[in-house]
Amino acid sequence: MSTPTITLNNGVEIPQVGFGTFQVTPDETQRTVEDVLAVGYRHIDTAAGYYNEAGVGAALRAGVVPRDDVFVTTKLRNGEHGYDQALRAFEDSRRALGIDVVDLYLIHWPVPTQDLYVETWRALEKLLADGAVRAIGVSNFLPEHLDRLVRESDVVPAVNQIEVHPTYQQPTTQEASTRHGIAVEAYSPLGQGHDLRSAPLASTAKRLGITPGQVALRWHVQAGRIVIPKSISPDRIRSNLDLFSFDLPAEDLAAIDGLDTDHRLGADPATAAFTQMR
Numbered sequence: 001m002s003t004p005t006i007t008l009n010n011g012v013e014i015p016q017v018g019f020g021t022f023q024v025t026p027d028e029t030q031r032t033v034e035d036v037l038a039v040g041y042r043h044i045d046t047a048a049g050y051y052n053e054a055g056v057g058a059a060l061r062a063g064v065v066p067r068d069d070v071f072v073t074t075k076l077r078n079g080e081h082g083y084d085q086a087l088r089a090f091e092d093s094r095r096a097l098g099i100d101v102v103d104l105y106l107i108h109w110p111v112p113t114q115d116l117y118v119e120t121w122r123a124l125e126k127l128l129a130d131g132a133v134r135a136i137g138v139s140n141f142l143p144e145h146l147d148r149l150v151r152e153s154d155v156v157p158a159v160n161q162i163e164v165h166p167t168y169q170q171p172t173t174q175e176a177s178t179r180h181g182i183a184v185e186a187y188s189p190l191g192q193g194h195d196l197r198s199a200p201l202a203s204t205a206k207r208l209g210i211t212p213g214q215v216a217l218r219w220h221v222q223a224g225r226i227v228i229p230k231s232i233s234p235d236r237i238r239s240n241l242d243l244f245s246f247d248l249p250a251e252d253l254a255a256i257d258g259l260d261t262d263h264r265l266g267a268d269p270a271t272a273a274f275t276q277m278r
Contacts, residue, residue, distance in 0.1 A: 008135050015043035017228075018073070087123050168261065
């Protein structure tokens with residue numbers, strides 16, 4: 001199955017549906033990524049803080065599909081902010097992945113207590129200028145972080161990867177991203193499974209003969225977001241990619257929009273300060 005792409009603000013195309021490797025253990029990563037590539041995923045999301053980049057790299061070298069056919073995202077750990085540290089950390093990630101060019105490199109969290117994310121961003125701008133990455137972006141950045149970054153730097157982030165799912169939609173952060181021309185990428189797009197029990201998802205799934213997960217992911221897709229669901233179930237891995245043979249009517253979209261409780265599952269970017277270092 002072919003996955004549509006989103007064109008980022010620098011012209012790079014990213015598959016709209018990817019596979020997230022958060023909490024995939026290092027010893028399971030290679031097999032898992034090989035399996036999802038075989039199913040048809042062409043976008044793999046990892047991070048230095050997940051400690052599984054080497055497994056992703058091993059899967060890429062296994063040759064299930066050509067390297068150039070796979071869009072690879074990785075992210076900078078919080079404990080490696082700062083210009084020189086970020087450049088060194090990127091080389092560690094590139095070495096672990098075993099690839100010459102990373103498709104998308106993100107600052108994983110702003111860590112405002114360090115006040116280093118603008119300096120760190122300048123390192124990512126250098127990586128982009130040097131051709132070591134095809135696109136650069138951020139993750140978990142709130143409107144005030146985005147506004148400052150755009151104001152004090154030369155390159156507007158291509159992506160803001162944030163927690164978005166039916167019960168936590170972050171409309172203000174989404175709007176700020178869109179206003180700056182930054183694509184929104186949703187992690188935990190199914191609310192870690194909790195949102196799938198809601199009545200609008202269940203009733204729509206039953207009526208259309210699909211799964212609640214497909215309903216939630218199609219809601220994201222129709223809003224123009226990039227999504228990176230993760231599953232260990234072979235059936236769900238396949239169905240999470242099968243989103244482009246149906247549309248959700250406006251009334252279904254509105255019902256899902258109405259589920260927002262403003263309750264996040266992850267850390268608060270305004271205060272998160274963990275280093276992600278072992």
